Amino acid sequence: MFLNFLLQDNPVTDTIANTAVDAAGATVAVTEKVSYLDFVLKGGIMIYPLILLLFFCIYVIIERYLSIKKQTKQDVMMINDIRMNLKVGKIDNALMVCTRQPSASGNILRSGIAIIGRPISEIESVMDKTAEVEIAQMEKGLGYLGLISGIAPILGFIGTISGVIKIFHTISATGNLNIQTISGGLYEKMISSGAGLVVGVVAYAGYHLFNMMIDNFTLKVQKQTLEVINIIHEPQNGN
Template sequence: MFLNFLLQAAPVTDSLANAANTAAAATTDVSVTENVSYLDFLLKGGIMIYPLIALLFFCVYVIIERYLSIKKTTKTDPNMLSEIKMQLKTGRIDNALMLCSRENTASANVLRSGISIIGRPIGEIESVMEQTANVEIAQMEKGLGYLGLISGVAPILGFIGTISGVIKIFHTISTTGNLNIQTISGGLYEKMISSGAGLVVGVIAYCGYHLFNMMVDRFTLQAQRQTLELINVIQDPGHGN
């Protein structure tokens, strides 16, 4: 009886073993599929993928470099302007210049340009400070044109890759005379990869471009406010001369 039980249990055990092996094989296949290199898959997007990859790396470099530079240039001491105004009200122009020289920022450069020519007409002081602010803004905007160019060019390159994929489909159909799903999908996924890559690069460049423009606009408003406050202190008849 016990022998009959073992004989009946053996097929069940074999079935479980086979199921386990099948599951393990399926898991292995899935893991192999998941381990496919994303770079290899991306490179299947056609020849336009290579310039898009180059634009992506250049775009990331410009974004990092501009962010660090603008962040450092626009950083200011919140107490600097009040200290400069206090020194000017007591007639200590040299001390005010020293406070500006201590801060290697765009705002300090603008204030120093105005303080250094105190005694000249107010219109001339305002003009010099405005010109200095424009120079600082131009330095901040250096390289932003590349981001604007990439944001427009990258999607176009992706669209060219799309056209290339469609041409490939119809060329294959015309030469082979076969219209099947494999022939169509071979060109379709190529154009989808190319288009998607172009849009991703374009969005990154577009966001970086407008983010930095917002930072520059914020500095412009700050420079105008500081210029106005400095002019008011200089025009105050009660400040030291």
């Protein structure tokens, strides 16, 4: 009998079922309307400077990557061509080889070849100073990434702390203490800390990636400098 009653058209049962379906549909609709941007902006006022820092960080990373990639480009045949020209005394041709491909290594080697005839120590010193200038140009702007990687997480943490203070101030003023008030306000403020960490990680990764690229270039250019010094020094040993 009870089973037959449930199977029959019962207006009460239909009403409950329809209400549950409407509630589920409304929940899905609300969830679909919340965009990622709206979700992020719930993190509070500190989200705005973090967004600016993120865009600036991405700009610096793209600009530095293109610049460093261009400056550290290597001509695999450059050293061999320089050796062939210097051994036959064609210094002008060796200088033209250095300018064949605009790069930091070409500028460094050209600075030493241009003063061939002076003491080896002076040639080596000029090349080292030119290398320092080229490396300094590559490192231009990396300080911003280091700064952002340090302050972005702190800004996010400040945003979270200020939000938590506001939550407890509201609870103290209204006396309304419930889990929904605390969790609802707290998850929004934790967005600020998460955003700060994301921006900090992006800047930190870019900073150390570029330092690795510059370190690799420095090692290669030191080897090239030593090879050119040996090439220049060979005729002197022959004499």
